[in-house]
Amino acid sequence: xxxVTSTFEQAPVPDLGLAPVPAKAYYDAEWYELERQxxxxxxxxxxxxxxxxxxxxxxxxxxxxxxRASLIITRGKDGEVRAFHNACTHRGTxxxxxxCGKRNAFSCxxxxxxxxxxxxxxxxxxxxxxxxxxxxxxxxxxxxxxxAGLIFVNFDKTPKxxxxxxxxxxxxxxSHLPCAHATQFSEYVYEIDANWxxxxxxxxxxxxxxxxxxxxxxxxxxxxxxxxxxIAQELHDPHRTQTIWSNPDAMAQMTPAQMLGLGLGAxxxxxxxxxxxxxxxxxxxxxxxxxxxxxxxxxxxxTVYPIGPEKSRxxxxxxxxxxxETAGTRFAREYTTATTRDVHSEDIAVIEAGQRGxxxxxxxxxxxxxxxxxxxxxxxxxxxxxxxxKAEQRQA
Ligand code: FES
Ligand SMILES: [Fe+2]
Numbered sequence: 058x059x060x061v062t063s064t065f066e067q068a069p070v071p072d073l074g075l076a077p078v079p080a081k082a083y084y085d086a087e088w089y090e091l092e093r094q095x096x097x098x099x100x101x102x103x104x105x106x107x108x109x110x111x112x113x114x115x116x117x118x119x120x121x122x123x124x125r126a127s128l129i130i131t132r133g134k135d136g137e138v139r140a141f142h143n144a145c146t147h148r149g150t151x152x153x154x155x156x157c158g159k160r161n162a163f164s165c166x167x168x169x170x171x172x173x174x175x176x177x178x179x180x181x182x183x184x185x186x187x188x189x190x191x192x193x194x195x196x197x198x199x200x201x202x203x204x205a206g207l208i209f210v211n212f213d214k215t216p217k218x219x220x221x222x223x224x225x226x227x228x229x230x231x232s233h234l235p236c237a238h239a240t241q242f243s244e245y246v247y248e249i250d251a252n253w254x255x256x257x258x259x260x261x262x263x264x265x266x267x268x269x270x271x272x273x274x275x276x277x278x279x280x281x282x283x284x285x286x287x288i289a290q291e292l293h294d295p296h297r298t299q300t301i302w303s304n305p306d307a308m309a310q311m312t313p314a315q316m317l318g319l320g321l322g323a324x325x326x327x328x329x330x331x332x333x334x335x336x337x338x339x340x341x342x343x344x345x346x347x348x349x350x351x352x353x354x355x356x357x358x359x360t361v362y363p364i365g366p367e368k369s370r371x372x373x374x375x376x377x378x379x380x381x382e383t384a385g386t387r388f389a390r391e392y393t394t395a396t397t398r399d400v401h402s403e404d405i406a407v408i409e410a411g412q413r414g415x416x417x418x419x420x421x422x423x424x425x426x427x428x429x430x431x432x433x434x435x436x437x438x439x440x441x442x443x444x445x446x447k448a449e450q451r452q453a
Pocket of ligand 1: 150165
């Protein structure tokens with residue numbers, strides 16, 4: 058009989074105290090407006106992957122309700138990825154409703170002003186009658202940078218930090234993840250009647266695992282670590298990381314389909330000779346609402362787009378390298394995606410129920426125990442950004 062020895066040794070949990078947290082921050086419209094101004098309108102926000110804009114002329118359109126903006130993200134002839142407001146500079150008409158495509162110019166349907174992939178106005182009928190200079194009529198650009206294959210934008214006209222400066226100590230680890238080499242991904246998008254922090258926090262604590270996921274995530278709960286708590290949690294203001302524990306005995310509990318999907322599959326998922334990454338148990342939480350699991354067979358990311366104080370959109374992606382040319386690879390990828398969705402589907406109802414309780418205004422405070430320190434840290438970072446913004450406004 059194989060004896061499974063305990064591998065669970067937890068690093069001390071960072072101490073942020075146990076003070077109650079104001080419930081209003083999770084539903085109040087005025088607080089949400091402060092978050093929008095203080096955070097989302099001036100922070101690097103991930104919204105795509107380089108594999109979506111593989112060649113000059115490739116583009117994607119993304120909607121950012123928090124900025125009331127639609128952006129076209131496109132690769133220019135020079136290979137640069139840029140982001141522009143989807144707004145014709147003549148009188149504002151949106152240039153495209155397509156979610157993606159390939160074009161070497163964007164022509165406005167209304168009066169045919171035409172723009173290049175570098176944003177420049179190329180032509181406009183009877184332009185001489187405007188008394189304008191073409192070089193002043195380019196599309197309005199939004200800051201856009203790429204790291205680890207991920208495309209980030211920043212609505213701040215003059216971002217205070219480059220993307221890599223913003224990512225700080227997380228940047229190096231992220232550059233080793235499969236997303237940095239990925240050529241495709243599986244995706245699902247969902248809308249949820251819940252505040253962005255409530256939606257995001259669900260993935261920052263394992264306190265709920267044993268109650269909400271005893272079936273789907275049961276294999277992750279072992280006798281040495283019955284609650285599936287992480288090995289380590291670290292704070293890197295405004296971001297955070299954790300090291301995920303995995304049950305050494307989990308393989309023994311798996312069905313043949315799971316074995317194939319996760320065991321055999323993990324290698325097939327990462328076709329090509331991608332070295333095993335040293336961050337395969339890492340979880341990177343990038344402020345404000347993006348996280349990514351580093352594991353090679355399940356390079357899973359989640360971005361939560363706030364839509365309103367009580368509504369959000371989540372985008373979940375799993376990154377793959379190379380085509381799924383064999384049945385085994387195809388099965389493994391589909392299986393991993395379906396499993397992820399399965400676990401998540403167990404969370405949705407309880408998150409929305411939490412929102413309804415909070416939105417009733419019945420509670421003044423909510424609570425985070427010491428194992429939920431990552432959720433507390435997110436609130437503290439949000440509060441700090443909102444307070445800094447208020448101070449700035451008072452001085453202006
Ligand atoms: S609004 Fe676009 S050309 Fe007139
Ligand atoms: Fe969950």
